[in-house]
Amino acid sequence: MTDHGCAETTRARGLAKMAEVYGTEFQDYPGSHFAVTADHLFADIWSRTELSVRDRRLLLLGALTAQGAIDTAGIQIGAALRNDELTEEQLHEIAVFLCHYVGWPNGTKLDLLVGTIVAQQKKAARAEHDDRAE
Numbered sequence: 001m002t003d004h005g006c007a008e009t010t011r012a013r014g015l016a017k018m019a020e021v022y023g024t025e026f027q028d029y030p031g032s033h034f035a036v037t038a039d040h041l042f043a044d045i046w047s048r049t050e051l052s053v054r055d056r057r058l059l060l061l062g063a064l065t066a067q068g069a070i071d072t073a074g075i076q077i078g079a080a081l082r083n084d085e086l087t088e089e090q091l092h093e094i095a096v097f098l099c100h101y102v103g104w105p106n107g108t109k110l111d112l113l114v115g116t117i118v119a120q121q122k123k124a125a126r127a128e129h130d131d132r133a134e
Helices: 007-022 032-045 053-067 070-082 088-102 104-133
Strands: none
Touching (some): 070 088, 070 104, 088 104
16 A cells, blocks of 8 residues: 555545545445445556556446446445536446346346436436425
């Protein structure tokens, strides 16, 4: 782990990167699993400059889909849409592309999940709009 001063600074950088990557704030949690996630994965790995967050997300979507970890891929789909990194059309195209490399079942599951998450986000946006109009 890179520590630019102290553990609090590393944790703060990790939490800030997590917020950037997922488009939502994260609170600090105790335990070694969260420490490795925030302090190493996000403060160090996701913060490296050689790849953009979008680049890393594309790689992660491919890896998760190849492993059949479609539920975890859903977290990345939602974040990509929230952060305007990928459009609905691009996400569907990723699924078509991955079908040829990771198998039709996994690629198809990803495609269906893209549709589900897009529909959920559109529904939430409509509800928020309706709430503001009242």
